[in-house]
Amino acid sequence: MTNMDNSATIRIAMGEAMKPHRIMINHSDISQEDWDTGRSMAYNGWTHKMEFWAYPKRHPRTIRIAVGEAMKPHRIMVNQAGISQEDWDTGRSMAIQGWEHKMEFWAYPKRQPGTIRIAVGEAMTPHRIMVNQASISQEDWDTGRSMTIQGWEHKMEFWVYPSKPTPKATSTKPISTTKTIFIGNPGTGKSTLLNGLLGKAAFESGISSGQGLTTVLQWEETSNGDSYADTPGLSDVKLSEQAALEITKALKSGDGHYKLVFVMKDDEGRIRPADLVTMNLVLDALQNIDADVQYAIIVNKVETGVLEKLRVDRDACTQFLSALGGKYSTPYVHLYERVETLVSKSNGVHEVTDDLRSFLLTLPSIYIKQSHVMDVSTGDLELKIREMKEELSKVHGDKKAQEERLKEMEKLSEIRINQLKKDSQDLAKKLEKDSRNQITKLEKKSQGQMKEIEKKYQDQIKKVEAGNKRQGLDLLDILKIAVPIVNLF
Ligand SMILES: Nc1nc2c(ncn2[C@@H]2O[C@H](COP(=O)(O)OP(=O)(O)O)[C@@H](O)[C@H]2O)c(=O)[nH]1
Numbered sequence: 001m002t003n004m005d006n007s008a009t010i011r012i013a014m015g016e017a018m019k020p021h022r023i024m025i026n027h028s029d030i031s032q033e034d035w036d037t038g039r040s041m042a043y044n045g046w047t048h049k050m051e052f053w054a055y056p057k058r059h060p061r062t063i064r065i066a067v068g069e070a071m072k073p074h075r076i077m078v079n080q081a082g083i084s085q086e087d088w089d090t091g092r093s094m095a096i097q098g099w100e101h102k103m104e105f106w107a108y109p110k111r112q113p114g115t116i117r118i119a120v121g122e123a124m125t126p127h128r129i130m131v132n133q134a135s136i137s138q139e140d141w142d143t144g145r146s147m148t149i150q151g152w153e154h155k156m157e158f159w160v161y162p163s164k165p166t167p168k169a170t171s172t173k174p175i176s177t178t179k180t181i182f183i184g185n186p187g188t189g190k191s192t193l194l195n196g197l198l199g200k201a202a203f204e205s206g207i208s209s210g211q212g213l214t215t216v217l218q219w220e221e222t223s224n225g226d227s228y229a230d231t232p233g234l235s236d237v238k239l240s241e242q243a244a245l246e247i248t249k250a251l252k253s254g255d256g257h258y259k260l261v262f263v264m265k266d267d268e269g270r271i272r273p274a275d276l277v278t279m280n281l282v283l284d285a286l287q288n289i290d291a292d293v294q295y296a297i298i299v300n301k302v303e304t305g306v307l308e309k310l311r312v313d314r315d316a317c318t319q320f321l322s323a324l325g326g327k328y329s330t331p332y333v334h335l336y337e338r339v340e341t342l343v344s345k346s347n348g349v350h351e352v353t354d355d356l357r358s359f360l361l362t363l364p365s366i367y368i369k370q371s372h373v374m375d376v377s378t379g380d381l382e383l384k385i386r387e388m389k390e391e392l393s394k395v396h397g398d399k400k401a402q403e404e405r406l407k408e409m410e411k412l413s414e415i416r417i418n419q420l421k422k423d424s425q426d427l428a429k430k431l432e433k434d435s436r437n438q439i440t441k442l443e444k445k446s447q448g449q450m451k452e453i454e455k456k457y458q459d460q461i462k463k464v465e466a467g468n469k470r471q472g473l474d475l476l477d478i479l480k481i482a483v484p485i486v487n488l489f
């Protein structure tokens with residue numbers, strides 16, 4: 001979660017001196033409190049050059065700038081060359097090669113709304129730095145000017161706030177970032193779906209004789225700050241303990257907004273018991289969180305013939321759906337057609353359908369507090385799968401039980417329609433409220449989302465009404481077939 005806590009920035013005041021030309025920041029004689037309340041660096045022979053605000057502690061997407069100082073002449077150095085940024089980020093001290101560690105701050109390595117660019121140049125004898133050489137405008141620095149000028153050599157750059165960021169100025173994110181976690185058994189196609197969504201082979205996918213390729217949790221962050229997690233499969237009995245740990249880790253990766261996506265593999269129009277057991281075990285671990293646990297199911301690799309059958313055969317539909325509504329139920333079900341070109345592929349990237357994208361977009365996120373997540377247990381996996389098999393065969397044989405489960409799903413799907421309407425209204429409201437302070441990029445994102453949600457909503461009405469042929473199926477479509485009289489709209 002990128003929760004911008006702007007009260008947490010500190011002021012860095014910079015002074016410069018000549019012969020040799022060099023800078024100093026926040027002279028140690030004066031307290032940080034005083035710097036924060038506007039003290040000038042015009043002190044002890046220094047001339048006040050400029051100031052900026054940065055984070056005193058690690059902040060999402062920032063890098064650490066470690067500052068060292070040396071005497072004769074009094075000067076500073078930052079992130080001494082030869083050490084990786086990763087090492088600086090994990091706390092390396094600048095007390096090396098004659099420097100004394102003075103302080104540190106965290107700044108953005110890339111432009112962020114409301115920040116300015118600080119370009120750092122260095123020179124030797126004595127080793128020292130200069131930033132944003134005075135003869136050039138801040139605008140020019142912001143558009144990428146190099147500090148390789150007048151004897152300086154461009155060393156690095158970072159982005160910071162030119163004045164104390166008020167919570168308002170930077171916390172107008174209309175939509176906070178979301179972590180989407182894909183969960184499911186080996187070979188269901190999680191990694192392939194994720195790669196398709198991200199448009200690149202970020203996650204390893206393929207076959208490895210029954211065992212999952214994914215054995216540890218892996219996160220990928222997109223450019224807008226959302227992230228996606230691929231997790232190992234639970235039903236891999238040999239690795240189930242580790243898989244449970246990794247899934248738990250994903251759910252406990254910090255308080256914030258999550259979307260849970262369970263990926264199952266179609267078995268000729270039936271749901272596999274092991275896929276349901278896996279889902280239930282994970283949902284069991286979330287029973288203490290405050291929110292209503294909303295989640296999505298993607299039934300993947302559905303044969304075209306099966307999709308066709310579900311479209312016309314009411315009984316097949318009823319059976320299929322009732323299997324999904326057991327201990328837990330969700331209106332967010334999507335059937336994804338088998339992609340022939342992906343058979344036995346490794347690291348295949350295929351463009352996912354717009355239907356799938358908007359399906360995931362309209363899935364509500366849930367707020368998960370890390371401390372409320374219980375450990376995912378594997379218990380007696382094989383026994384649980386056997387029990388589930390039996391339960392399913394009972395449900396399949398019992399028409400009455402099927403109809404009951406179906407009614408439950410019908411109710412849920414109404415909730416979903418209302419949710420869709422509410423989502424687009426909420427977004428519209430948020431946009432209106434924030435519109436004056438809106439950060440252009442985020443604004444575009446949320447407008448896009450609003451449009452997509454509206455479009456999805458309208459498309460859905462159209463498609464269900466027209467009974468259009470499409471690549472996948474949503475629960476709403478299936479209900480239209482399975483329930484004789486559906487009056488969803
Ligand atoms: N035919 C077909 N194969 C798929 C599809 N999705 C994934 N695969 C293949 O199934 C195998 C396992 O997929 P992978 O994404 O690694 O599954 P994971 O274990 O759930 O991450 C790979 O060889 C994929 O190419 C699909 O929609 N259709």
Ligand SMILES: [Mg+2]
Binds near residue numbers: 204
């Ligand atoms: Mg995988």
